[in-house]
Amino acid sequence: MAEAVALVELWRSGxxxxxxxxxxxxxxxxxxxxxxxGDPGAVIYPRSSVKMIQALPLVESGAADAAGLDDAExxxxxxxxxxxxxxxxxxxxxxxxxxxxxxDLLCGAQPSRDRAERRRMLLAGEAPSQLHNNCSGKHAGFLxxxxxxxAGSDYNDPGHPVQRAIRAAFEAxxxxxxxxxxIDGCSAPNFxxxxxxxxxAMAVFANxxxxxxxxxxxxxxxxxxxxxxxPDLVAGEGRACxxxxxxxxxxxxxxxxxxxxxxxxxxxxxxxxxxxxxxxxTRAAEAxxxxxxxxxxxxxxxxxATLRRLGGPIRNWRGIVTGEIRLAPGFG
Amino acid sequence: MAEAVALVELWRSGxxxxxxxxxxxxxxxxxxxxxxxGDPGAVIYPRSSVKMIQALPLVESGAADAAGLDDAExxxxxxxxxxxxxxxxxxxxxxxxxxxxxxDLLCGAQPSRDRAERRRMLLAGEAPSQLHNNCSGKHAGFLxxxxxxxAGSDYNDPGHPVQRAIRAAFEAxxxxxxxxxxIDGCSAPNFxxxxxxxxxAMAVFANxxxxxxxxxxxxxxxxxxxxxxxPDLVAGEGRACxxxxxxxxxxxxxxxxxxxxxxxxxxxxxxxxxxxxxxxxTRAAEAxxxxxxxxxxxxxxxxxATLRRLGGPIRNWRGIVTGEIRLAPGFG
Numbered sequence: 001m002a003e004a005v006a007l008v009e010l011w012r013s014g015x016x017x018x019x020x021x022x023x024x025x026x027x028x029x030x031x032x033x034x035x036x037x038g039d040p041g042a043v044i045y046p047r048s049s050v051k052m053i054q055a056l057p058l059v060e061s062g063a064a065d066a067a068g069l070d071d072a073e074x075x076x077x078x079x080x081x082x083x084x085x086x087x088x089x090x091x092x093x094x095x096x097x098x099x100x101x102x103x104d105l106l107c108g109a110q111p112s113r114d115r116a117e118r119r120r121m122l123l124a125g126e127a128p129s130q131l132h133n134n135c136s137g138k139h140a141g142f143l144x145x146x147x148x149x150x151a152g153s154d155y156n157d158p159g160h161p162v163q164r165a166i167r168a169a170f171e172a173x174x175x176x177x178x179x180x181x182x183i184d185g186c187s188a189p190n191f192x193x194x195x196x197x198x199x200x201a202m203a204v205f206a207n208x209x210x211x212x213x214x215x216x217x218x219x220x221x222x223x224x225x226x227x228x229x230x231p232d233l234v235a236g237e238g239r240a241c242x243x244x245x246x247x248x249x250x251x252x253x254x255x256x257x258x259x260x261x262x263x264x265x266x267x268x269x270x271x272x273x274x275x276x277x278x279x280x281x282t283r284a285a286e287a288x289x290x291x292x293x294x295x296x297x298x299x300x301x302x303x304x305a306t307l308r309r310l311g312g313p314i315r316n317w318r319g320i321v322t323g324e325i326r327l328a329p330g331f332g
Numbered sequence: 333m334a335e336a337v338a339l340v341e342l343w344r345s346g347x348x349x350x351x352x353x354x355x356x357x358x359x360x361x362x363x364x365x366x367x368x369x370g371d372p373g374a375v376i377y378p379r380s381s382v383k384m385i386q387a388l389p390l391v392e393s394g395a396a397d398a399a400g401l402d403d404a405e406x407x408x409x410x411x412x413x414x415x416x417x418x419x420x421x422x423x424x425x426x427x428x429x430x431x432x433x434x435x436d437l438l439c440g441a442q443p444s445r446d447r448a449e450r451r452r453m454l455l456a457g458e459a460p461s462q463l464h465n466n467c468s469g470k471h472a473g474f475l476x477x478x479x480x481x482x483a484g485s486d487y488n489d490p491g492h493p494v495q496r497a498i499r500a501a502f503e504a505x506x507x508x509x510x511x512x513x514x515i516d517g518c519s520a521p522n523f524x525x526x527x528x529x530x531x532x533a534m535a536v537f538a539n540x541x542x543x544x545x546x547x548x549x550x551x552x553x554x555x556x557x558x559x560x561x562x563p564d565l566v567a568g569e570g571r572a573c574x575x576x577x578x579x580x581x582x583x584x585x586x587x588x589x590x591x592x593x594x595x596x597x598x599x600x601x602x603x604x605x606x607x608x609x610x611x612x613x614t615r616a617a618e619a620x621x622x623x624x625x626x627x628x629x630x631x632x633x634x635x636x637a638t639l640r641r642l643g644g645p646i647r648n649w650r651g652i653v654t655g656e657i658r659l660a661p662g663f664g
Contacts, residue, residue, distance in 0.1 A: 004351075010591070010612060012377055012514040012515075013512065013513065013514035013515055014512065014514075015375070015377070015512055015514065015524060017376070017377050017514070017591055017612070018591050018592065018609075018610065018611055018612035019336075019610050019611065020611050021353070021610075021611075043347070044349070045344055045347070045349050106650070107649065107650075108648065108649025108650035108651075109649065110649050119454060122451060122454060122455070123454070123455065133649060180345065180346065180347055181345065182344040182345035182346075182347065182349070182654065182655070183344075183345055183648065183652055183654045184648070184654070185648045185649060185654070186648070186649060187648055187649070187650050187652055192347065259342070259349055259350050260350065277350075277611075278350065278351050278353075278611075279350055279351065279352050279353075279609075279610075279611035279613055279616070280342060280349070280350035280613075281611055281612075281613065284611070316440065316515065316516070316517045316518070316519055317439065317440025317441065317442050317465060317517060317518060317519070318438070318439075318440035318519050319440075320515055320519055322514065322515045322516070322517070323514070
């Protein structure tokens with residue numbers, strides 16, 4: 001089994017100050033590895049990078065249609081949103097339409113990551129709610145599916161019909177049994193897979209078309225389309241997912257996951273991409289996925305959204321340039 | 333030259349989710365390497381971990397005594413403080429006594445990292461000043477020395493007498509020429525050295541006694557004593573430096589540096605310790621230095637301050653335990 005390899009470097013005044021190692025895999029529609037760095041067999045927790053997989057049963061079961069979910073709501077089901085007013089309002093309305101409320105969520109309260117909203121709440125003395133949790137859309141999806149299935153409210157239990165359906169979909173699109181599961185930051189199960197499995201799953205999404213015969217394939221196409229149509233709902237202003245999707249004009253869906261995971265779905269090229277930074281650093285995952293998207297010809301290396309993650313100047317408290325983030329030699 | 337080796341692991345639900353590699357060196361008073369992991373010859377930017385070295389010329393020149401600096405002010409000169417009211421007030425009073433002000437600092441404005449102070453400032457509509465910069469004490473020391481030397485106000489210039497004196501002291505205690513310098517977050521020069529050089533410098537501090545003949549040695553003893561006497565000023569409430577120094581009852585001085593650096597000075601054992609996490613992660617540097625201090629018998633593995641960095645439970649938004657940070661096999 002290969003080791004993680006150097007993917008990203010932080011330079012300061014002409015010297016490498018820090019180095020991030022990791023794994024990266026590009027898969028085609030047959031599930032074959034087109035290109036890989038590090039170990040395609042490395043087992044990882046994909047964390048929030050697989051929210052579009054976790055939303056597959058919601059759509060393929062008919063629950064989404066039965067609840068009248070639109071593309072914005074499906075994008076939120078796939079989102080790690082920043083708890084800005086737009087996200088909170090839409091999730092609250094979705095729950096309300098189902099006759100549910102914030103109290104039915106089991107993701108936990110998380111402070112908003114939207115600066116203006118955090119400031120407003122502080123000044124107003126408002127406490128963060130579970131709606132502000134970056135996973136509240138995913139959990140609204142879980143609740144929607146649970147209700148559709150007539151299942152109980154403990155939807156985070158690995159034995160709950162919602163999680164059993166997610167595991168089945170997850171193992172189908174990754175093409176392998178999940179060796180174990182972890183409890184995620186939002187308390188939902190997070191199924192482990194290999195880097196190859198994660199990239200293969202993204203390739204399944206990239207190759208899915210809305211007119212496919214199989215409900216799961218149609219669901220994958222619909223969820224990718226929802227993400228591409230609503231980059232602002234998948235993350236938020238200033239976030240890498242939102243900015244990079246906009247920079248690629250809605251042709252590529254990307255999604256981050258905690259602990260240095262990033263994935264990309266390229267429908268035009270029918271490719272899936274997965275990155276895991278061994279040390280879990282977000283800055284490196286963002287730089288690495290940007291590097292691969294540049295390599296694949298779908299991201300402009302000089303776009304401001306790119307330069308904020310890779311190659312642009314890093315400035316200190318006085319605005320003096322102190323260094324930059326680069327790809328490691330041999331990567332990208 | 334050896335590679336960085338695995339030092340710290342993040343576990344989630346029974347599996348390693350992320351792994352941090354790095355270098356660690358323990359040096360004795362002769363400058364010899366007692367123990368090492370990774371590459372003692374690796375060249376790094378020590379960042380804020382060497383503020384006690386950057387304060388040596390302030391003391392050994394007589395500038396500190398001429399300005400009547402007390403131990404609290406010397407601790408602030410060695411500090412990466414969190415911009416709490418205690419830090420801001422003391423640095424402001426120090427500058428005022430010299431007939432200087434916040435406007436003379438060249439570190440840049442940085443928001444306070446003290447939650448209550450940040451909240452107070454937000455509610456009051458106050459902008460952060462250069463006094464809130466974690467390096468404002470170091471810069472007050474630079475200004476004190478510059479004035480004592482009759483030198484100009486551009487004290488961050490590598491050719492300025494203050495920085496020339498710091499470079500000389502730095503190369504003396506690390507025992508080697510600095511191969512290059514980087515511009516730090518506070519705009520001051522940061523001299524590079526090897527892991528061995530950094531650990532050796534900390535051993536120089538650990539072996540310094542207040543009655544030594546050499547002014548630099550006396551200065552080192554005095555600065556270590558100031559840090560040990562004021563753990564709250566070196567960082568702040570909740571910070572690793574402050575909490576770990578308190579947990580060791582003032583017998584060991586520790587100091588963090590950006591991008592995964594941590595050092596320790598053990599006067600009782602006459603040892604110096606240096607850690608650099610290759611990927612720059614603070615969480616891993618804190619865990620690694622805690623692991624080495626446990627190994628050296630000076631830190632209780634079950635102390636709450638330890639468990640917050642190493643071995644204690646990590647909880648998610650609902651308070652559910654999701655994992656923990658451990659030392660990698662073969663380290664610590």
